[in-house]
Amino acid sequence: xxxxIFSSMTRQKEELVPLRPGKLGLYVCGVTPYxxxxxxxxxxxxxxxxxxxxxxxxxQVTYVRNFTDVEDKIIKRAREQGEEPLALAxxxxxxxxxxxxxxxxxxxxxxxRVSTHMAEIIEFVRALEDKGFAYRVQSATGVEGAGFDxxxxxxxxxxxxxxxxSGRTLEDMRAGARVAVDERKDDPLDxxxxxxxxxxxxxxxxxWGRGRPGWHIECSAMSEKHLGxxxxxxxxxxxxxxxxxxxxxxQSECRHDGAVMxxxxxxxxxxxxxxSDTSGVDADLVEEITDQQGQRIKVVKMSKSLxxxxxxxxxxxxxTPEALRTLLLSTHYRSPIAFSERLVEEAERRAQRLxxxxxxxxxxxxxxxxxxGPSLETVFSRPGEHFRPLHDFAEAMEDDFNTPKAFAAxxxxxxxxxxxxxxxxxxxxxxxxxxxxxxxxxxxxxxAMEQLGAVLGVGERDAEGFLDEQRALGLKTRGVSADEVRxxxxxRKAAKAAKDFPRADAARAALGKLGVEVRDTPEGVEWNxx
RNA sequence: GGUCCCGUGCCCGAGUGGCUAGGGAGCGGUCUGCAAAACCGUCUACGCCGGUUCGAUUCCGGCCGGGACCUCCA
Numbered sequence: 001x002x003x004x005i006f007s008s009m010t011r012q013k014e015e016l017v018p019l020r021p022g023k024l025g026l027y028v029c030g031v032t033p034y035x036x037x038x039x040x041x042x043x044x045x046x047x048x049x050x051x052x053x054x055x056x057x058x059x060q061v062t063y064v065r066n067f068t069d070v071e072d073k074i075i076k077r078a079r080e081q082g083e084e085p086l087a088l089a090x091x092x093x094x095x096x097x098x099x100x101x102x103x104x105x106x107x108x109x110x111x112x113r114v115s116t117h118m119a120e121i122i123e124f125v126r127a128l129e130d131k132g133f134a135y136r137v138q139s140a141t142g143v144e145g146a147g148f149d150x151x152x153x154x155x156x157x158x159x160x161x162x163x164x165x166s167g168r169t170l171e172d173m174r175a176g177a178r179v180a181v182d183e184r185k186d187d188p189l190d191x192x193x194x195x196x197x198x199x200x201x202x203x204x205x206x207x208w209g210r211g212r213p214g215w216h217i218e219c220s221a222m223s224e225k226h227l228g229x230x231x232x233x234x235x236x237x238x239x240x241x242x243x244x245x246x247x248x249x250x251q252s253e254c255r256h257d258g259a260v261m262x263x264x265x266x267x268x269x270x271x272x273x274x275x276s277d278t279s280g281v282d283a284d285l286v287e288e289i290t291d292q293q294g295q296r297i298k299v300v301k302m303s304k305s306l307x308x309x310x311x312x313x314x315x316x317x318x319x320t321p322e323a324l325r326t327l328l329l330s331t332h333y334r335s336p337i338a339f340s341e342r343l344v345e346e347a348e349r350r351a352q353r354l355x356x357x358x359x360x361x362x363x364x365x366x367x368x369x370x371x372x373g374p375s376l377e378t379v380f381s382r383p384g385e386h387f388r389p390l391h392d393f394a395e396a397m398e399d400d401f402n403t404p405k406a407f408a409a410x411x412x413x414x415x416x417x418x419x420x421x422x423x424x425x426x427x428x429x430x431x432x433x434x435x436x437x438x439x440x441x442x443x444x445x446x447x448a449m450e451q452l453g454a455v456l457g458v459g460e461r462d463a464e465g466f467l468d469e470q471r472a473l474g475l476k477t478r479g480v481s482a483d484e485v486r487x488x489x490x491x492r493k494a495a496k497a498a499k500d501f502p503r504a505d506a507a508r509a510a511l512g513k514l515g516v517e518v519r520d521t522p523e524g525v526e527w528n529x530x
Numbered sequence: 531g532g533u534c535c536c537g538u539g540c541c542c543g544a545g546u547g548g549c550u551a552g553g554g555a556g557c558g559g560u561c562u563g564c565a566a567a568a569c570c571g572u573c574u575a576c577g578c579c580g581g582u583u584c585g586a587u588u589c590c591g592g593c594c595g596g597g598a599c600c601u602c603c604a
Binding site: 028029030031032037038039041042043044045047055072073163166167168169171172173174215236237238239240242243244267268269270271272294327330331335336338342343345346347349350353356357360384395402404405407408409410411412415418419420421424427428496498501505506508512517518519520521526527530 | 531532534535536541542543544545549551552553554555560561562563565566567568569571572597598599600601602603604
């Protein structure tokens with residue numbers, strides 16, 4: 001197989017050739033834990049979780065995902081809350097891990113923190129200083145004996161290489177400069193490697209006095225420590241292209257005389273959080289704001305109650321994790337996604353279909369034992385149309401992780417499973433099968449679905465549990481009591497038993513008003529949130 | 531202002547120089563005490579104007595519209 005990945009560095013799809021055969025080193029920029037994570041964060045880590053799940057099929061992957069637990073925003077927030085910065089960072093790091101676990105995002109192999117890598121960071125800065133890529137300036141804190149700030153000297157590096165990742169030129173940068181220049185820097189493009197501490201700020205001793213690392217240096221130091229000077233893939237959100245990743249490259253490659261830091265740079269697109277649905281809303285009511293994370297969002301005035309949610313936990317209070325994960329993977333990772341209530345609800349319906357089909361299959365297999373027979377591919381292939389969803393799925397993933405296409409393969413599987421369970425495969429194949437043959441096919445189907453689920457992270461858990469959770473969330477969101485639903489279901493059951501169909505229909509109508517849809521099945525009465 | 535990206539059917543969303551993914555919603559059908567689910571069918575699209583080509587939604591140019599980055603940001 002040939003794995004192709006779009007690299008932001010070359011702006012084209014590159015063949016993945018591991019530095020060490022069979023092994024892959026992957027570094028993804030983690031969060032700065034100063035608040036709860038939002039759906040934008042969810043996208044990054046769901047995307048790279050899926051990437052890692054896929055790559056692990058053929059490679060021994062070392063996945064590194066850091067926590068930036070020493071950072072200006074943390075210090076500021078900690079001061080506001082009267083909390084120790086590291087304690088606050090740890091608190092939100094744990095919250096992040098909880099959110100990720102809910103979304104079936106696995107732990108990274110290494111989750112390094114800035115606070116525990118200070119020696120490596122200081123050594124890194126010193127090495128750059130030794131090579132003339134860094135210079136110190138007197139601290140601007142105005143405190144006597146405050147030490148130095150250390151900056152990276154961008155001009156000493158090849159300008160084209162410096163900006164290669166960003167796709168810009170030095171002229172573009174200077175022409176577009178919108179930031180007041182710090183007079184102490186040699187060049188406006190120079191960036192901080194080490195920042196002197198103000199009194200009372202969290203700080204570490206260093207050759208430049210008490211201070212803390214600049215924003216970019218930690219990833220250079222930590223990726224090197226855990227993956228080596230050069231590694232295979234470096235990922236993160238598109239917003240990190242410049243300056244963060246640009247500066248990481250500058251630091252790492254200048255320290256190591258031009259050795260390539262990461263061979264492939266992956267960047268995922270944004271999530272644009274919208275109000276529930278601004279279509280049909282008077283344009284004057286739509287307003288663009290910037291939230292506390294700097295996220296630009298459109299909100300509809302006066303409709304906050306309709307659901308202007310941003311954090312992962314707010315979303316998961318109303319929708320299933322699989323719906324969110326489905327939504328986030330339904331668009332190719334490099335394209336932007338609009339996030340709205342309407343779209344999560346659509347994803348919820350898709351997740352529901354997936355699990356209901358899985359449940360039907362499981363029940364069928366409980367009642368029917370398989371016997372030898374033809375495979376899914378032979379039964380469902382038609383002239384000019386090969387039915388080989390696993391092959392299609394692999395092809396999609398190999399082509400720059402095309403998850404929308406992967407879902408298409410999954411949908412093909414759902415369709416044939418439902419045909420088989422209904423005993424209607426003849427409609428598609430012109431061939432009638434015995435139950436035992438169907439059971440054989442559905443056994444094969446189950447294994448195929450497990451393979452897809454293990455990569456996409458949807459359809460892994462037991463279907464019954466998912467559907468229970470989905471119903472519970474639906475009731476909660478609508479403010480409907482489970483007891484009331486239970487009472488009406490009992491009422492309808494009694495009426496049906498008495499063949500009092502008008503009364504049964506009245507109960508159905510009452511349930512319908514609550515948003516509950518009732519379904520009679522051979523297994524008994526089931527219900528869903530419409 | 532500079533750089534870059536995008537514009538697909540009611541909606542979301544893949545993709546391709548000719549063979550027209552997939553999903554959600556709507557409608558019709560099969561099934562069902564009623565209904566739902568499921569399956570089948572249907573709505574058959576590629577912003578506009580030129581150019582290249584036997585042929586363009588797909589390549590090139592222009593225009594219109596939307597977005598991102600240049601500053602903290604996943």
